[in-house]
Amino acid sequence: MAAVAVAAASLxxxxxxxxxxxxxxxDLDQISENEKVGFISLVTRYLSGEAQEIEWSKIQxxxxxxxxxxxxxxxPPEDIESTKxxxxxxxxxxxxxxxxxxxxCTGPKSVIEVRDGLxxxxxxxxxxxxxxAKYGCNVPLVLMNSFNTHDDTLKIVEKYSNSNIAIHTFNQSQYPRLVVEDFVPLPSKVQIGKDGWYPPGHGDVFPSLANSGKLDFFLSQGKEYVFVANSDNLGAIVDIKILSHLIHNQNEYCMEVTPKTLADVKGGTLISYEGRVQLLEIAQVPDEHVNEFKSIEKFKIFNTNNLWINLKAIKRLVEGDALKMEIIPNPKEVDGVKILQLETAAGAAIRFFDNAIGVNVPRSRxxxxxxxxxxxxxxxxLYTLADGFLVRNKARTNPANPAIDLGPEFKKVSSFLSRFKSIPSIIDLDSLKVVGDVSFGANVVLEGKVVVTADPGEKLLIPDGATLEG
Structure with a gap:
């Protein structure tokens, strides 16, 4: 007993x-053994101070x-059978x-109406x-939900039961929030329902896909690649050209990047580092180099989070416990209690895959x-809709989209919709800034650089058919 006491004292x-x-x-019975193991592994790495220091001089x-x-x-192939x-x-x-x-809005973000009631x-x-339908193929759709979106999503996908598409869902991990003061799980201290838990970032897609059984299922069906993207990125559509390139060159991982503008200066970028391709995030950048990182001269591309990954490679790396992505500490406060969430990002996994590449894609993606x-x-x-794809209006000669800055009165979707009788024409708009209690009538045209300001306490209505220029 004395030896045990000494050992404990020396911890x-x-x-x-x-x-x-x-x-x-x-003692937490709300989560699975896999989730407990994954959570403890993440915390162990965090407490060890494990962090990959980037040596700035080695970045290429x-x-x-x-x-x-x-x-x-x-x-890509031109004939239908090869494409299938x-x-x-x-x-x-x-x-x-x-x-x-x-x-x-309440519920999953993916059920917000975007265009034409869809x-x-x-x-x-x-x-x-x-x-x-076009190629006679069988591309399934998989939704990675969180415990926040799971129940609602299951109800929503029922309406697609007669669609020509197999829809699968699985949940990403559910981890307990950590109380900063004494480093215990929040659900162990307070019974507060969902607020005691968090989904640990989209880097969790790899173990969760495996733990759900979906990874083995798709491999058994002869599937080779998964295209992962945010559900709110309307440019993230299947690209046969990218898929064809990856299969031909046996690239295990591909990240779509696109040219950086001044609006994207905080986005992660791809670098070559010690012979491998790697994602560099702003949080990893030493303070004295942050301005250099934000420059669009040296770091010209950023991560779109459109990712193409080989399924067999995911299985190999998950089973080998080899995906040690950088940990993102996310401090928050719940009912006055300071808590910590430890998260990972899927893009950071690129350095663990063989023959990984980036593809510098058009901004439209x-x-x-x-x-x-x-x-x-x-x-x-600016856009029309065809087969679920947003197609950019060729009448817009400027390749960049207008910069839009709407005041807090427009923040909620319901408020936004109530302030437009119809969405203005913006084909020739460079930028729009709206300040105060402003509403727009029907068939308004905006051109050049437009600033609309309502004085405090006043309502301003832009009349039907008005053209605002410069």
Missing amino acids: SPEAEKLSKLQEKVA TPTEEVVVPYDSLRP QLLDKLVVLKLNGGLGTTMG TFLDLIVVQIESLN FLPVKATSDLLLVQSD
Whole structure:
């Protein structure tokens, strides 16, 4: 007994924290053994101080062999049968764990109406149905939900039961939030339902896909690649050219990157580092180099989070416990209690895969809807809808989209919709800034650089048919 006491007394503070945490986590009956193991592994790595220090002098700009220009990809087959054979090797996986709370909506963000009464999910289903119909292939759609979106999503997908598409769902892990003060799981201290838990970032897609049984299922069907993308990125459509290139060159992992603008300076970028391609995030950048990282001169591309990954490689790396992505600490507060969430990102996994590449894709493949300002763009005459795809209006000569800055009065989707009789024409718009209690009539045209300001306490209505220029 004395020896045990001595051993316990000699534990480091980190080891004591971990030992206490393991006891508490073992008692949590809301999560599976796999989730408990995954969580403890993540916390162990965090407490060990394990962090991959980036030596700035070793960073190299990737060559065109590592980040391949989209136009130089090998052309896809032209005949339908060869294209069918390619597409039959593909699974489409959409990250569907997010709620629409930032836009004032309840439920999964993917069920916000985007255009013509269709939601993100409707558009995704129509796109894949069109592919399956055109080529006679069987591309399935997989939704990775979180515990926040799972129940609602299961009800929603019922409406697609007669579609020409197999829809699968699985849940990403559910981890307990950590109380900063004493490093115990929040659900062990307070019974607060869902607020005690969090989904640990989209880097969790790899173990969760395996733990769900879906990975083995798709491998047994002869599937070879999964295309992973955010459900709110309307530009993330299946690209046969990229798929063909990856299969031909046996690339285990491909990240789509696109040229950086001043709006994207915080986005992660691809670098060559010690002979491998790697994602560099702003959080990894030493303070003295942050401005250099944000420059669009040296780091010209950023990660769209459109990822193409070989399924056999995922299985090999998950089973070998080899995916040790950088940990992203995310501090928050719940009912006045300081808590910590430890997360990982799927893009950071690129350095663990063999023959990994980036593809420098056109900006059209990155069209996320994060706020109502983005909703204005995709609902406008800048785009038309065909087979679930948003097609850019050729009348727009400027390759960049207008910069839209709507005030807080427009933040919620319901408020946004109530302030437009119809979405203005913005074909020739450079930028729009709206301040105050402003509403727009029907058939308004915006051109050049437009600023609309309502004085405090006043309502301003832009009349039907008005043209605002400069």
